[in-house]
Amino acid sequence: MVVRNLFIWVRNCCLVILFLLGISVCSSSGYAQEFPVDMQIVADEKEMVEQLLKGMRQHKTYFAFYYEGIEEDFRKYGKHSSDYQVFWDKLALRDGYLMGVTSGGCIYICGGEQKYVIIQFGYLTTKRQEKRIDKHMKKLVKKIGKGSRVNQIMQAHNYLLEHMRYDSGYYSPYDALIKGKGMCMAYALVFQRIMQEMRIPCLYIKGKDHAWNMVKVGKYWYNVDVTWDDGGRDRYRYFLKSDKDFPGHKRPALNIYKSLRIAKKSYLLKKKK
Numbered sequence: 001m002v003v004r005n006l007f008i009w010v011r012n013c014c015l016v017i018l019f020l021l022g023i024s025v026c027s028s029s030g031y032a033q034e035f036p037v038d039m040q041i042v043a044d045e046k047e048m049v050e051q052l053l054k055g056m057r058q059h060k061t062y063f064a065f066y067y068e069g070i071e072e073d074f075r076k077y078g079k080h081s082s083d084y085q086v087f088w089d090k091l092a093l094r095d096g097y098l099m100g101v102t103s104g105g106c107i108y109i110c111g112g113e114q115k116y117v118i119i120q121f122g123y124l125t126t127k128r129q130e131k132r133i134d135k136h137m138k139k140l141v142k143k144i145g146k147g148s149r150v151n152q153i154m155q156a157h158n159y160l161l162e163h164m165r166y167d168s169g170y171y172s173p174y175d176a177l178i179k180g181k182g183m184c185m186a187y188a189l190v191f192q193r194i195m196q197e198m199r200i201p202c203l204y205i206k207g208k209d210h211a212w213n214m215v216k217v218g219k220y221w222y223n224v225d226v227t228w229d230d231g232g233r234d235r236y237r238y239f240l241k242s243d244k245d246f247p248g249h250k251r252p253a254l255n256i257y258k259s260l261r262i263a264k265k266s267y268l269l270k271k272k273k
Helices: 002-020 045-057 070-080 085-094 094-102 127-144 148-165 172-177 184-197
Strands: 062-066 104-112 115-125 200-207 210-219 222-224 239-241
Touching: 045 062, 045 070, 045 085, 045 094, 045 115, 045 127, 062 239, 070 085, 070 104, 070 115, 085 094, 094 104, 094 184, 104 127, 127 184, 148 210, 148 239, 172 184, 172 200, 184 200, 210 239
Parallel strands: none
Antiparallel strands: 062 115, 104 115, 200 210, 210 222, 222 239
8 A cells, every 4th residue: 555655746846847847748649859968878778777776776867868769669568568667677677676676667758740758756765775785785695695606595594584574664675785674565575675686587476465575496486485485384384485375466467577486396395404
């Protein structure tokens, strides 16, 4: 509910911010009379995505891009879904954590004869909080980022079980990592961040009422739910599981997951003697 309200707030604020910037506002079918002063002219979509992610890591909230063919590209994204979900999915594949900490976003195709695109975001964390997370993360990974990939994933999983407690009043990765408490999305976002620091392929999954992760081991992707493992009798009940061994979870029907080679059997953990 908190994230949904934030998303609505960001979408409503987009129009206000554009007005304050002195830019004529447009929808996907309208146009503005002037180009933004800080518009970035890039070679193609690939360079635009790189610049967008770079700016998001600096917690920038406003972007304006132009390259030849940008209008056609985004109108194609718009045909798939009115909120450009396919484009957001593409960004999530590049940086799941970064997309996870956005509290909402909006896209506008603007301009006269030459169209450009305006993209805006809100964030669950502040730039200052992210700096603290980065510092904490580097120290943490030095301690737990050793051994095989499965061991690294397990150490991250166990660290969160030992240093966090569930609290529905907190939802950001900052709350989870620094304060040691949070709801499911906080668990999943910190786990995502740790995996990315370890350079382990990972996805942040947002279901209808719950959040968890998927990680890649070898050729296959497995499900991990740190939240549901916290406080349970079996701390690995939801660790490296196949879909059939992962009850109560339903991934959104997004194209981002169709290309994944999802494991048909859960990962067989070695029992400690």
